Amino acid sequence: MAQTxxxxxxxxxxxxxxxxxxxEQITLHGPDAGMDEIAAAAGVAVGTLYRHFPxxxxxxxxxxxxxxxxxxxxxxxARERLASGSRAVDEISDFLAHVTEATxxxxxxxxxxxxxxxDPVDRDAEARAGAALAALIQAGQADGDIHQDVxxxxxYLLFSTxxxxxxxxxxxxxxxxxxxxxxxHTRTAxxxxxx
Amino acid sequence: MAQTxxxxxxxxxxxxxxxxxxxEQITLHGPDAGMDEIAAAAGVAVGTLYRHFPxxxxxxxxxxxxxxxxxxxxxxxARERLASGSRAVDEISDFLAHVTEATxxxxxxxxxxxxxxxDPVDRDAEARAGAALAALIQAGQADGDIHQDVxxxxxYLLFSTxxxxxxxxxxxxxxxxxxxxxxxHTRTAxxxxxx
DNA sequence: GAGTAAGATGAACTTCGGTTCACTATCTAT
DNA sequence: ATAGATAGTGAACCGAAGTTCATCTTACTC
Numbered sequence: 001m002a003q004t005x006x007x008x009x010x011x012x013x014x015x016x017x018x019x020x021x022x023x024e025q026i027t028l029h030g031p032d033a034g035m036d037e038i039a040a041a042a043g044v045a046v047g048t049l050y051r052h053f054p055x056x057x058x059x060x061x062x063x064x065x066x067x068x069x070x071x072x073x074x075x076x077x078a079r080e081r082l083a084s085g086s087r088a089v090d091e092i093s094d095f096l097a098h099v100t101e102a103t104x105x106x107x108x109x110x111x112x113x114x115x116x117x118x119d120p121v122d123r124d125a126e127a128r129a130g131a132a133l134a135a136l137i138q139a140g141q142a143d144g145d146i147h148q149d150v151x152x153x154x155x156y157l158l159f160s161t162x163x164x165x166x167x168x169x170x171x172x173x174x175x176x177x178x179x180x181x182x183x184x185h186t187r188t189a190x191x192x193x194x195x
Numbered sequence: 196m197a198q199t200x201x202x203x204x205x206x207x208x209x210x211x212x213x214x215x216x217x218x219e220q221i222t223l224h225g226p227d228a229g230m231d232e233i234a235a236a237a238g239v240a241v242g243t244l245y246r247h248f249p250x251x252x253x254x255x256x257x258x259x260x261x262x263x264x265x266x267x268x269x270x271x272x273a274r275e276r277l278a279s280g281s282r283a284v285d286e287i288s289d290f291l292a293h294v295t296e297a298t299x300x301x302x303x304x305x306x307x308x309x310x311x312x313x314d315p316v317d318r319d320a321e322a323r324a325g326a327a328l329a330a331l332i333q334a335g336q337a338d339g340d341i342h343q344d345v346x347x348x349x350x351y352l353l354f355s356t357x358x359x360x361x362x363x364x365x366x367x368x369x370x371x372x373x374x375x376x377x378x379x380h381t382r383t384a385x386x387x388x389x390x
Numbered sequence: 391g392a393g394t395a396a397g398a399t400g401a402a403c404t405t406c407g408g409t410t411c412a413c414t415a416t417c418t419a420t
Numbered sequence: 421a422t423a424g425a426t427a428g429t430g431a432a433c434c435g436a437a438g439t440t441c442a443t444c445t446t447a448c449t450c
Binding site: 005006008009010011032034035036046047050054055056 | 436437438446448
Binding site: 200201203204205206227229230231241242245249250251 | 406407408409410411416417418419
């Protein structure tokens with residue numbers, strides 16, 4: 001049952017070009033980025049775009065999936081680092097800072113995803129991220145740095161609303177305020193974690 | 196220079212009907228709510244709608260303005276209550292809970308405002324809300340309930356991203372988490388303020 | 391190096407929703 | 421009661437953006 005033969009080389013190349021262009025254009029011009037614009041940016045005709053992604057919704061979903069995978073990998077990397085003796089709170093702080101940044105960049109992309117139908121998020125990647133995050137939280141609680149009642153859902157809840165269209169300074173402040181609610185540290189301690 | 200004579204009675208009536216219908220339809224069907232739909236819901240023809248609001252953006256802006264005014268009034272009412280001996284933290288908590296609720300309801304409206312051009316927010320109402328909020332924060336800090344470094348901008352920053360499409364329980368949890376970052380209280384104290 | 395299936399092209403089509411405007415109805419000042 | 425401005429009506433207009441498809445190209449197979 002090995003029927004579907006390998007995709008053509010140029011098809012693979014184009015798929016990547018389209019995905020990159022889509023991310024870039026949507027980030028730049030918001031959900032209003034037209035299929036024509038994206039195609040042009042990718043150096044491809046509209047028809048090609050539709051061969052790879054039958055609908056605009058599918059295209060955006062694919063872009064979001066890339067992002068989700070990225071977050072999952074970051075979470076798992078943070079957990080790995082625990083083995084090297086790093087402190088869980090610090091890893092969580094860094095991870096969340098990273099996610100906040102990434103989310104800010106992908107602001108428009110996620111907005112576009114909402115505008116169309118919020119879609120089949122990559123369940124697998126989401127699960128991996130959740131597992132890694134749970135381990136980090138547990139470690140942090142064992143250290144006495146994270147409030148006992150904090151759950152993975154809390155993190156999701158807070159970061160699903162991370163400010164995206166604010167300047168970097170505001171985003172940093174937001175992160176600081178939110179972390180105060182999760183950790184047992186005072187605000188200054190958050191800003192300058194023991195090195 | 197008293198030239199513009201009083202608007203006709205039916206015009207005033209229709210304006211209100213349109214505003215109500217717009218809020219309702221946008222809340223219901225999101226930013227996609229068509230001008231035709233809104234007009235129909237208001238029991239009016241499209242043309243009438245355009246007489247009152249030359250563009251869809253203007254219409255949405257007007258709806259948002261109503262909301263802003265509402266928030267400003269709530270903030271001022273909270274400040275008034277300080278005179279009656281109520282505690283500032285509690286007033287702030289209640290106010291923020293109220294805003295979170297109101298924002299959840301107006302979720303789609305604000306989304307619509309973004310989709311079109313984020314607009315001339317009612318500067319006056321915003322200023323009034325800011326002044327009232329500043330007074331509340333100051334009082335809370337004097338009581339020792341609110342962290343010294345908290346500012347009005349912090350509140351704006353946090354609540355500009357209040358979760359809107361989450362179920363009530365999640366919104367309550369979110370509020371609790373965020374308040375922990377603002378007050379000197381522990382989480383349980385927030386949930387059950389001294390009566 | 392043919393032959394052929396997979397892929398690419400882009401002009402044209404369709405849909406959809408905001409907006410217009412010539413016309414009619416209604417209110418209000420005299 | 422009447423005039424005339426003010427407001428309301430809704431079919432038609434228009435442009436934008438997603439999507440299709442008949443045709444041409446190109447990469448892989450034997």
